[in-house]
Structures are given as structure tokens and as C-alpha cells.
Amino acid sequence: MTPSPVEFARHCLSTFTHFVPASLGAFYLIDDQLQARDFQLLGMHPQMHDAYLRHYRHLDPLQPGACLATGLPVVPLQAGQARQDEAQNREYQGFLRAHEVIDVVEVIAQAGERPVAGLSLLRCSGMPAFSGKELASLAALQGMMEAGVQALVPAAEPKLQGLTPREREIALLLREGIGNKQLARHLGVGLPTVKTHLLNLFRKVGASSRTELVAMLFL
CATH class of the missing domain: 1.10.10.10 (Winged helix-like DNA-binding domain superfamily/Winged helix DNA-binding domain)
Structure with missing residues (x-):
């Protein structure tokens, strides 16, 4: 029996944070226009997420299109920022600091050449930045997420x-x-x-x- 998108999102968030602990998390689907939608949140206050969507989404260096451009299935914040304007990075860092976020990593799942789902893991003050070993663990888990997400893929526009x-x-x-x-x-x-x-x-x-x-x- 194929799980619902919500069930699959919760399973991914639970599994990923079991192996690589995070303060906050979010799972989302990616539409044909490379926009994240249908978010499932883990530990994140709705007001923080609402502020992100209203005022900071366009500044996020880990948006689906930006992650896709790196060619990496697991994209740390530093890699995303390296491809973005410094002024945008400063403004976005201000948003992260306001919520005590010290590091972010994005995991992208594709169907063929098309990105179809993503998972954000955020660490707040009191936790270390994601290590190279942890990024490798996320890369291994990404294969599981990519295999499972195929059934959730809608037809392309x-x-x-x-x-x-x-x-x-x-x-x-x-x-x-x-x-x-x-x-x-x-x-x-x-x-x-x-x-x-x-x-x-x-x-x-x-x-x-x-x-x-x-x-x-x-x-």
C-alpha cells in the first residue's frame, strides 16, 4: 500500500533526524516550476515558517532551483551561499540568526532529471554545525528517500x-x-x-x- 504524502513526509523526517539529529526540520514537495510546496514541519514554530514564506524564501540559497544548480543531492548551507550574492546572504543570515539557526542542510530527491521532494534540516545554537561524516550519512539516506518518493510524483505540467x-x-x-x-x-x-x-x-x-x-x- 502506497503511503500518503503526509505519512511519507513524517517517515522521512523521523528517519533522517534519528541518524542525523537536528533542531528543526521540514519536508516538502517540489512542483514543475521548482517551487517548494506542501510543507510538513518538525519542531518549527508556524510563525517562523510563515515569516520565511512571506519575506525570506526568495533569499534562501537552498531553494530547489539553487540546490539543483549545484549538482549535489545533499547541499550544505555554505555551498548554497557560495553561489549567491553576498547582500542576499547577509539578509538571509539575519533571518537565521533571529531564530538562533547556526547551520542548514538540504536533501533533494529526483525522479529522472526532475527534483520532486526536499528535506531541510536545521541546527540551532547549542548544537554543532553538520560534519562531513553527517553529510555522508545524509547522502546514504537520500537514496532511500529518492526511491520512496517516486510514487508521490505528479505528472509534469x-x-x-x-x-x-x-x-x-x-x-x-x-x-x-x-x-x-x-x-x-x-x-x-x-x-x-x-x-x-x-x-x-x-x-x-x-x-x-x-x-x-x-x-x-x-x-
């Missing part, structure tokens, strides 16, 4: 189904109106590579401009 994860990430960033320099910084590539990505994406979608591409994919 037709408009985005033909895009690779990187192309979906770029399309979402274009929807936010960012320029090529910001896009290069976010993806960790040079401007010529960004232009190549954009040309390939335009050809695949059949668009001739950013505005047309966004309209064709999201409107």
Missing part, C-alpha cells in the same frame, strides 16, 4: 515537460525579470554560456524574446 531542470530554472529566473549578469552569477557560469543557454531555450520553446518565452510558458 505540459508547458514545462520538455525542458531540462536547468532550462526550467532559467525560465523561472527570466520570469522574475533578472538580467544576464545576475543570471550568470546565479548559475555560476560566464556570460557567453548564459547566452548559449538562452538561445537553446528560445529555440526549444519557439520564442524570439524573453517576454514571449515567459508568456508561452507561464501565461
